[in-house]
Structures are given as structure tokens and as C-alpha cells.
Amino acid sequence: MPFRIGRVVSLALFLFLSGRVFAQTNWVTGNTGTFDLNTGTFDDRWSTATNWDAGVPTSGTLARIGFGTTPGTALIDSTVSATASQLIVSNAAAGAGTLVMTGGDLTSVGTYDIGGNAASGAGANGTLLLSGGTITASAGSINVGYANANSTATTFGNVNMSGGTIILSTNTQRFNIGVRGNATLNMTVGVINTYGETLT
16 A cells, blocks of 8 residues: 555645646737727737637746747746746747847746757747846756757847846856857846846
């Protein structure tokens, strides 16, 4: 009996962890967001549930903007406090993705992949436009222009900073510009803090 109970507990724990690892939500409303009938405008905020196919990302969710054949532009402003387990901005040419951040905060325990990821297709094109707010990588690295080591795919990642702060919390994390892909970092104003070392 103890053996059988142990197996049941182990299976339940495995399923619970698996659900957390593989939960994901994709940006589905293109570059405009959801049309708001009350205001007559488009809402492209990260925090709007209908902009995602599985609801607003949480700390246990992989968030993807510009996935497959759907391009997308998402906004984080001063009204938004966002989380994700990992963020991928564009993984294919047809799904160019942009994250615009003018305020608020975004925290991920996993990696931030801007312009490609480990399984990306050729032409992935991701952009981060940061003018305000704080991005925190609490455990994973930030990769700009990322292609698989075994792939010949060309990827493009762009980070344009005119304000805001990027924080990498531990000394094992990296801010990688061009991980077997093409990448640019344009920084006029802002702060990048890599575990105590600051670039302004």
C-alpha cells in the first residue's frame, strides 16, 4: 500500500508540474488588439484577456507574441503589472512580434527571447520598444536574435530603449545580443542592471 500511494502522489506531482511547464498562451489579435465597443477604440494592452487565446499570461504561463502566422503588437503601460514563465516575441517570419512598454512592470522566471527561440523558423523578427517601466528577469537570461545551434535559420531581434529599466537578478543570467542570430540594441536613455553592474 505505501508503494502504491507513493506512485499516485508522484504521478499527481508530475502532472501538476507538467501543466505548469507546458501551459501557454498566444497573442491572437494582430497589431491592433481587441476592439472595445464602449470606447470605439482598439485595446492592445497585455492585460486584456481577449487579446490572448488562453487568457492573460501568469507566472506559470509561456507567453508568445508573434507566433506562427499571426503577427502581433502588445502594450504594457502604467496600468499593467505583467508576469510570465517565459516570453517569446516572434518565432517565425510571418509572425513578426513587438512588445511596447511605456510603463508598468513585467517579470519572468524564465527566458525572454526577442526575435527567435530554440525552435524558431527562418526570419523570426521580434522587437522590444522600451520607454518606461521595469522588466525583471528573475532567473532566466534575455536573448535578442536567437537561433537554434543546429539550425541555419536567420533570426532578427531588436531592442530600442528610450527609457525604463531592465534587471537581471542573479550572476548566472546573461543579456545576450545575437545568439546565432542578428540583433541590435539601441539605447538612448534607460538602465540595464545585470546583477549589480549597471549600463546607462
